[in-house]
Every structure is written in structure tokens, then in C-alpha cells.
Amino acid sequence: MALAPEEPELVQLLTPEGELVEHPDYRVDFSDEELRGLYRDLALVRRIDAEATALQRQGELGIWASLLGQEAAQIGSGRAMGPNDHVFPTYREHGVAWCRGVDPLNLLGLFRGVDMGGWDPEEHHFHLYTIVIGAQTLHAVGYAMGLQRDGMVGDGGPELTGAAVAYFGDGATSQGDVNEAFIWASVFQAPVVFFCQNNQWAISEPLERQTRIPLYQRASGFGFPGVRVDGNDVLATYAVTQAALARAREGSGPTFIEAYTYRMGAHTTSDDPTRYRIAAEVEAWKLKDPIERLRSFLIRTGKADQDWFEALEEESNQLAKHIRAGCLDMPDPSPMTMFDHVYVDPHKPLANQREQFAAYLASFESTSEEHS
Amino acid sequence: MSGQTTTLAKAITMGLRAAMERDSKVVLMGEDIGKLGGVFRVTDGLQKDFGEDRVIDTPLSESGILGTAIGMALRGYRPVCEIQFDGFVFPAFDQIVCQLAKMHARSKGHSRLPIVVRIPFGGGIGAVEHHSESPEAYFAHTAGLRVVACSNPVDAYWMIQQAVASDDPVIFFEPKRRYWEKAELDTSAGPPAEALDQARVVREGADITVAAYGPMVKVCMDAASAAAEDGTSIEVLDLRSLSPLDMDTVVASVRRTHRLVVVHEAPVTLGMGAEIAAQVTESCFHHLEAPVLRVGGFDTPYPPSRIEEEYLPDLDRVLDAVDRSLAY
Numbered sequence: 101m102a103l104a105p106e107e108p109e110l111v112q113l114l115t116p117e118g119e120l121v122e123h124p125d126y127r128v129d130f131s132d133e134e135l136r137g138l139y140r141d142l143a144l145v146r147r148i149d150a151e152a153t154a155l156q157r158q159g160e161l162g163i164w165a166s167l168l169g170q171e172a173a174q175i176g177s178g179r180a181m182g183p184n185d186h187v188f189p190t191y192r193e194h195g196v197a198w199c200r201g202v203d204p205l206n207l208l209g210l211f212r213g214v215d216m217g218g219w220d221p222e223e224h225h226f227h228l229y230t231i232v233i234g235a236q237t238l239h240a241v242g243y244a245m246g247l248q249r250d251g252m253v254g255d256g257g258p259e260l261t262g263a264a265v266a267y268f269g270d271g272a273t274s275q276g277d278v279n280e281a282f283i284w285a286s287v288f289q290a291p292v293v294f295f296c297q298n299n300q301w302a303i304s305e306p307l308e309r310q311t312r313i314p315l316y317q318r319a320s321g322f323g324f325p326g327v328r329v330d331g332n333d334v335l336a337t338y339a340v341t342q343a344a345l346a347r348a349r350e351g352s353g354p355t356f357i358e359a360y361t362y363r364m365g366a367h368t369t370s371d372d373p374t375r376y377r378i379a380a381e382v383e384a385w386k387l388k389d390p391i392e393r394l395r396s397f398l399i400r401t402g403k404a405d406q407d408w409f410e411a412l413e414e415e416s417n418q419l420a421k422h423i424r425a426g427c428l429d430m431p432d433p434s435p436m437t438m439f440d441h442v443y444v445d446p447h448k449p450l451a452n453q454r455e456q457f458a459a460y461l462a463s464f465e466s467t468s469e470e471h472s
Numbered sequence: 473m474s475g476q477t478t479t480l481a482k483a484i485t486m487g488l489r490a491a492m493e494r495d496s497k498v499v500l501m502g503e504d505i506g507k508l509g510g511v512f513r514v515t516d517g518l519q520k521d522f523g524e525d526r527v528i529d530t531p532l533s534e535s536g537i538l539g540t541a542i543g544m545a546l547r548g549y550r551p552v553c554e555i556q557f558d559g560f561v562f563p564a565f566d567q568i569v570c571q572l573a574k575m576h577a578r579s580k581g582h583s584r585l586p587i588v589v590r591i592p593f594g595g596g597i598g599a600v601e602h603h604s605e606s607p608e609a610y611f612a613h614t615a616g617l618r619v620v621a622c623s624n625p626v627d628a629y630w631m632i633q634q635a636v637a638s639d640d641p642v643i644f645f646e647p648k649r650r651y652w653e654k655a656e657l658d659t660s661a662g663p664p665a666e667a668l669d670q671a672r673v674v675r676e677g678a679d680i681t682v683a684a685y686g687p688m689v690k691v692c693m694d695a696a697s698a699a700a701e702d703g704t705s706i707e708v709l710d711l712r713s714l715s716p717l718d719m720d721t722v723v724a725s726v727r728r729t730h731r732l733v734v735v736h737e738a739p740v741t742l743g744m745g746a747e748i749a750a751q752v753t754e755s756c757f758h759h760l761e762a763p764v765l766r767v768g769g770f771d772t773p774y775p776p777s778r779i780e781e782e783y784l785p786d787l788d789r790v791l792d793a794v795d796r797s798l799a800y
Contacts, residue, residue: 188543216578227546228578232570238536239571242543249499249525250547264543276563280536287531441581442615444639447669447716450615 109314109328110360113335116388118396126339132403138334139398140412141175142391145195147416148204151423152194152211156369160427161211165192169332169364172390173297175199176337177265177359180345184225184252184262188240191229192297193267200226204419205426214433233268234275237294240266241281244290244348253291253351263291263348265341271302273318274310282322282356291348293341294319294356297331299363304376319356331361332390362388435461475658481651483625484514484590486659487632488552492522495550498636501528501537502554502590511556512592512651534560538567538589542575545585552636557648558593559602565610572641573616588635592648593621594687594737595784598777605774606738611643612715612747619715620668621645623689625655627664627712634668642668645714647687671718673725677707680731680794683722683748685711688735688785695790706794714744722748723755730761731800733793735785740768762800765793 111126130138149167156164167174174195181187187196194207206218210229217228230236244264247253252262272278273296285292298315300307311318319326329340337359344355362385366373398404439446439454478486492498500515500522506529509516519527530537534555541551555561561568568589575583595604612619618640622628628646635642666672674689675696684692689710696706707729709722726732732752734745745766752764767785775783 215580216574218580220582221546221579222582228575228583230571232566235539235566235571238539238567239543239546241536242540242545243547244543245528245540246544246547246549249549276533277535277539277567280531280533280539283531283533284536284540441577441579443618444576444581444584447618449716449719 109316110330111327111336111340112330112333113339114333114393114397116332116393118393118400120397123336126336126343128335128339130335135394135398136404136408138175138179138338139391139394139404140415141179141195141198142171142334142394143412144416144419145171145175145198146391147420148194148198148423151420152208153365153369155208155424155427156211161208161369162213163368163370164211165368166365167192167194169362169385169390170297170299171195172334173331173337173359173361176334177295177341177357180338180341181265182258182262182345184258184260185345186225186227186240186243186262186264187267188227188236188243188264189229189267190233190236190269190272191231192269193229196267197226200224202226204423205430208423208427209430212427212430214430234272234278234281237266237268237272237278237281238284240264241284241290241292244285244292245288247291248288253349255350258345258349261291261349263293263345265293265295265345267295267297269302270296270298270300270307270310270315271305272296273315282319282354285354286323289351289353291351292354293344293348294354295341295359296357297359297361299361301363301367301373301377303367303371304373306377314358316356316358324354324356326356326358328358328360331359332388332393334390334394475656477654478625478629478657479652479654480622480625480628480647481512481514483629483657484632484646485516485518486657487629488515488518489521491552491633491636492518492526495636497548498550498552499526499528499544500552500554501530501541503530503532503537503556505529505554510554512648514590514646515554534564535567538564538572541587542567542571542585545587546583550586550636552588552590555589555591557603558591558605558607561589561591561607568611568617568643569614573614576640577616584639585641586639587641588632588644589642590644590646592651593645594647594649595774595780596649596687598780600777601774604777604780606736606769608643608645608714609738609743612744617641617643617715618669618713619643619645620713621647621686622712623647623650623686623710625653625657629657629659630663631668631712634663638668645686649687650690653690666712669713669716669718671709671711671713671721673707673721674710675706675708677705677729679705679729680733680797681707681709681722681725681729682733682735682790682794683709683711684735685714685744688737691785691787692735692790695787695794698787699791699794704794704798711744717748717751719748719751719755723752726752726756727759730759731797732760732764733767733790733797734764735767735790737769737784739771740766741771743768762797765797767793
């Protein structure tokens with residue numbers, strides 16, 4: 101299995117050892133404060149993920165899809181977006197959700213089973229999670245076609261123009277919808293960024309089951325550029341996404357970004373990766389951890405000191421408390437809410453069904469009163 | 473504009489045009505719908521008048537049409553998608569059933585998808601396979617969708633506009649073998665009294681009710697005329713809406729006639745007739761003088777066109793069921 105850091109096509113700005121490296125096409129220009137901000141994002145979304153995994157193990161969530169190992173791919177791309185960019189995520193984009201201001205508790209609702217996504221997609225420019233693999237990539241393209249028609253493409257900069265960002269994984273590249281999305285985006289030159297987190301595994305199937313060529317190379321067959329970036333390098337991911345977004349917003353069409361990363365944990369809490377992959381592979385990727393390399397860099401260059409890291413640890417603990425308490429306090433919805441919002445204009449047969457079910461439920465209340 | 477003789481296909485063209493003039497967010501999407509005007513010419517002339525940004529010739533991918541329509545709707549547009557033939561809708565099935573139908577509920581009402589999916593359906597035109605299907609029950613089985621079928625030019629003109637105006641997704645079935653049938657359409661007369669989700673008594677009768685939709689309404693009307701000559705008075709219902717079903721109208725009719733036959737081209741097993749029979753049995757069991765009978769396609773693949781007339785319910789099969797009900 102290729103572990104790739106020395107691959108020449110891989111865009112990298114921060115090595116696994118925490119050294120800055122130059123790239124001819126991509127660069128970032130962050131202040132110290134912004135660099136600490138990126139570290140904070142990475143650390144906090146990893147903490148959210150750890151808390152959610154623990155809550156699942158304690159029976160508070162039905163399932164959780166961990167982002168462990170993919171923090172840099174998500175924070176780098178998420179922080180590169182402007183106010184008019186709109187995200188179409190899978191079910192693992194907890195880090196992107198964080199960047200778009202979605203309360204982590206809203207993510208937990210889906211996995212706890214109290215709703216199917218509790219946030220307003222338009223408020224956060226962050227669409228609902230999509231479970232059916234790849235379906236959201238077409239939604240992103242359609243949204244981008246809407247942006248074109250709204251005059252939101254051109255040279256107005258991020259404040260006046262926008263793009264759609266479709267997130268998906270390596271497994272999704274085998275889906276018809278994803279390939280259709282590539283075609284539509286290409287022929288209509290839609291302002292879309294296809295952000296593929298190649299985490300090497302689609303549940304138990306390795307990348308080799310999905311492709312014979314590096315994924316980013318597929319883009320050329322569809323007629324737009326593809327780039328492979330070190331998905332564990334938050335700086336490179338940011339730079340590559342920023343460039344692709346700028347290209348999309350100005351009307352030059354889609355870009356395929358393959359964020360080369362690794363799913364450090366199981367597919368979900370229901371999965372057992374020991375059945376299909378070897379521990380040595382995981383150990384090798386641990387050396388390329390997305391958070392450790394930025395930590396090394398910040399410490400060695402003196403951009404963050406021990407006090408700052410301790411303060412962040414305290415903030416992380418407070419966030420964990422917020423998540424735990426919020427999750428445990430999350431009430432089950434009333435059974436009657438299943439009838440809500442099925443239609444914008446509810447129709448009579450469904451209203452009748454709702455009434456009958458309410459009466460059925462009420463019949464138990466009156467029975468228990470009689471017995472009391 | 474006062475009355476003019478119009479085909480059903482042309483009436484939909486006129487309805488789409490009116491909807492597009494009314495709301496600049498209405499866009500049409502589909503294969504060959506631009507210069508060609510669609511394989512049935514339903515969108516004839518619309519791209520010329522409204523431009524390529526509003527009448528979008530799409531790549532040849534049905535899931536792509538529905539998936540991108542959902543994205544455009546999330547951006548505030550009202551896409552009207554054309555699926556070229558009934559048998560071609562299945563590549564888009566996930567986008568319709570898992571995405572389109574559920575988005576409003578999943579988002580707790582935040583995201584609306586006012587999308588119309590136009591599907592020419594049914595047989596009788598001598599087509600090759602996959603061009604004569606009646607897939608309506610799949611969609612009527614799915615919460616979150618509205619499913620309608622027009623049967624005549626006047627309804628076609630108004631129902632397509634009502635579908636476009638609906639804030640819920642609408643699967644709009646067009647009876648392709650009736651595309652060329654004509655009627656007097658007076659657009660100034662205003663829409664029919666029935667809402668989009670209401671059935672209509674199209675012929676009053678006393679002895680038995682026959683309920684149909686789409687292409688079978690005409691067959692049932694012809695059957696009623698023939699039966700009248702023999703002294704049998706058939707009441708014919710045009711269901712118009714398949715989800716929701718207007719059971720009030722059906723049940724009221726059955727309470728008058730005490731007998732019901734449901735007719736559709738789709739296979740009878742688990743078809744619309746099965747659901748209607750179940751609901752009529754629940755609602756007015758004691759009014760029934762005979763079991764509810766179904767006339768429909770067989771539980772076979774749609775046959776080769778040289779024998780499709782044997783598969784499709786016709787006047788004789790409708791009257792056979794009427795006779796069996798009356799003799800019960």
C-alpha cells in the first residue's frame with residue numbers, strides 16, 4: 101500500500117515533522133493568531149469526535165461516524181470558504197460543520213436518533229448530512245447552477261460570488277451520481293469544488309477496489325483539473341481549496357481535490373477494522389498525524405506557548421462538558437412529530453392518520469387514569 | 473384568450489409557458505427539451521422564448537436531472553424536470569424517493585423542494601420496451617411526494633400550473649397516448665373547481681362507479697356510453713390525484729352506487745386499485761353490494777407492442793368487470 105508522502109504530485113506545505121515546505125503553485129500567508137486558530141479548530145473537532153465516540157460506547161448515541169485522522173482535510177477546506185460558499189456534506193463532515201458554525205449537538209441529534217439533522221442549511225450554508233453515498237454531489241452541482249443564474253459567478257470576490265463544495269469519499273467515486281455530477285459540472289462550467297477525502301477505505305474495501313488510477317487523475321477525463329493534496333496538512337488543504345474556490349467563483353468551472361488522508365478509526369462505531377486491515381498500516385499513518393505536525397511547528401517556532409496549549413485544553417474540556425450534558429439532556433421527540441413537515445401543505449389523509457394515532461395514544465392515557 | 477381546440481400535449485406547453493411567465497424562478501430541465509422541444513414536443517418553442525438558462529438541455533442522465541434540480545430548488549428555483557419516458561425514471565429513483573421526497577421532513581421544514589417531475593406514462597402507442605410503463609404506485613407509496621395524472625387537455629393546462637405552484641414535489645404523469653387528443657380549451661375560463669388533489673365525477677351514474685385516471689378515463693367514459701345503451705348507468709370518476717387519494721369523492725360515489733370498479737394500466741397487484749379497494753372497504757363496507765373489482769395490467773412485464781392491446785384494459789374488459797359486479 102502506497103503511503104504517499106514522498107509522491108511528487110502531493111501538494112504539501114507542512115511536513116509530518118512540522119517543517120514548512122515551499123510549493124510552486126500554492127502558499128499560505130497566515131498570522132500567528134490564524135495559525136493558532138487552525139490548531140484550535142483541529143484540536144476541538146478531535147475532542148468533539150472523541151466525546152461522541154464515548155457517548156456511543158455508553159449507549160447515548162446509536163452510532164457515530166468518526167472523523168479521526170481527517171481533521172486537517174476538513175478544517176483546511178472548511179476555513180478556506182467564503183460567506184457565499186455552500187457545503188454539501190456526507191455524514192462525516194463534523195469538522196466542516198464546525199467551521200460553518202453548526203453546534204456539535206445538532207450533529208449528535210442525527211446519531212442519537214432524535215432527528216435527521218437539526219440545523220437550518222441556509223443559515224449555515226451547510227446542507228444536511230447525506231447518507232446515500234454520493235447523492236449530495238448532484239445537489240451541489242444544481243446549487244452551483246443556481247448561483248450561476250443568480251449572477252453569483254464572476255470577478256466580485258468572495259463577498260459577491262459563491263461556489264458549492266461537494267464532499268465525498270473514495271468509495272463514492274464509484275457511484276453513478278458522482279460521475280454524473282462531474283459531467284454536469286463540467287459541461288455547465290458550474291462553480292463547484294469536488295472535495296474528495298480519500299481516507300483509503302470504504303468500510304472494508306480498500307482504494308484498490310474503487311480505482312486503478314490515482315483518483316485526482318480522473319478529473320482530466322471529465323475536463324477539469326484534479327489535484328492531490330496532503331489531506332493531513334491543514335495548510336496545504338486550505339491553500340488548494342482556496343484556489344479551487346476562487347477558480348469556481350470567477351467562472352472557470354469545477355476542480356477535483358483529492359485530499360489524501362487516512363481513516364484512523366473504524367468506518368463507524370458499528371465497524372471492526374481489525375477484520376480487514378493490518379495494525380502496521382494504522383501505525384504508519386499515526387506518524388503523519390494532522391494535529392501533531394502543526395503542534396510541533398507552533399512549539400518549535402514559538403508561535404504558541406505552554407500557557408496557550410493549557411488554555412486550549414481547558415476550552416476543550418468545557419466543550420466536552422457542553423456536548424455530554426447537551427446529549428444527555430436531549431429529549432426524545434414526541435411520537436407525533438413524525439407527522440411534522442412531511443409536506444409543506446399537509447394533506448387530509450395524512451392529517452386523518454395523525455388524528456387517529458393521537459387518539460390511539462390518548463386512549464392509553466385515559467386507561468391509566470382509570471386504573472389509578 | 474377565448475376557446476381554442478388544443479391537444480393535450482399543447483395544453484401542457486401552454487401551461488408551462490404561463491407558469492414561466494408568472495415566475496422567473498421556474499426552469500425546465502430535461503433531455504432534448506430545447507431545440508427539439510422534447511420527443512413529444514411538449515416544450516416546443518419554450519427555449520427559444522425563455523432562453524437556455526431557463527429551458528436547460530441536460531446531459532443524458534436522469535439521476536443527474538433530479539439531483540441537480542434538487543440543488544437548484546435549494547437555491548430558490550422551481551425546476552420542472554422532464555423524464556423522457558416512464559421506463560427511464562428509475563435511474564433517478566434514489567434522488568426522487570430518498571432525497572426529493574424526504575428533504576422537507578428531514579430539515580424540519582427548513583428546505584423546500586418545489587419540483588415537478590413530468591413523466592409521460594402508459595402504453596398503447598406501439599413502442600419498444602421501457603416506453604409503456606405505469607410506475608405511479610412506486611411514487612404514491614412514498615411519503616412526501618404528491619402524485620397526479622391528467623386525463624384531458626383542459627386539466628393538463630391547469631394541473632401543470634398548479635403542480636408548478638405547489639411548494640411540495642409533484643410527480644406529474646402525462647397519458648402519452650392521449651397527447652394528440654383534442655379538446656376545447658378556454659384559458660380565460662379559469663381553473664376547474666377541483667383543487668389539484670381532488671377527484672372529479674366526470675359522468676354521473678346510478679348503478680355502479682368506475683374510477684380511473686390518466687389514459688384510462690377515456691376508456692371508462694366510452695364503456696359508460698356503451699353500457700348506457702344497454703340500460704346500465706355507470707358513474708365515472710377521474711381520480712386526478714393518486715397521492716393523496718381523494719377518497720371523499722370515491723366514497724361518496726360508492727355510497728350512491730354501492731359498487732366500484734377501479735381501472736388502470738398498471739399491474740393490479742399492489743396497484744392504486746388495491747389501495748382504493750382497501751380504503752373503500754374500511755370506509756363504507758356496509759354500502760357495498762359487491763366486492764371492489766380491479767381491472768388492470770397483468771403481473772407480467774409490459775408485453776411486446778403487437779400484443780399490448782391484449783394487456784391494456786379496454787372497453788370490453790371494463791364492461792366485463794361491471795357485469796361481474798352487477799351480477800354479484
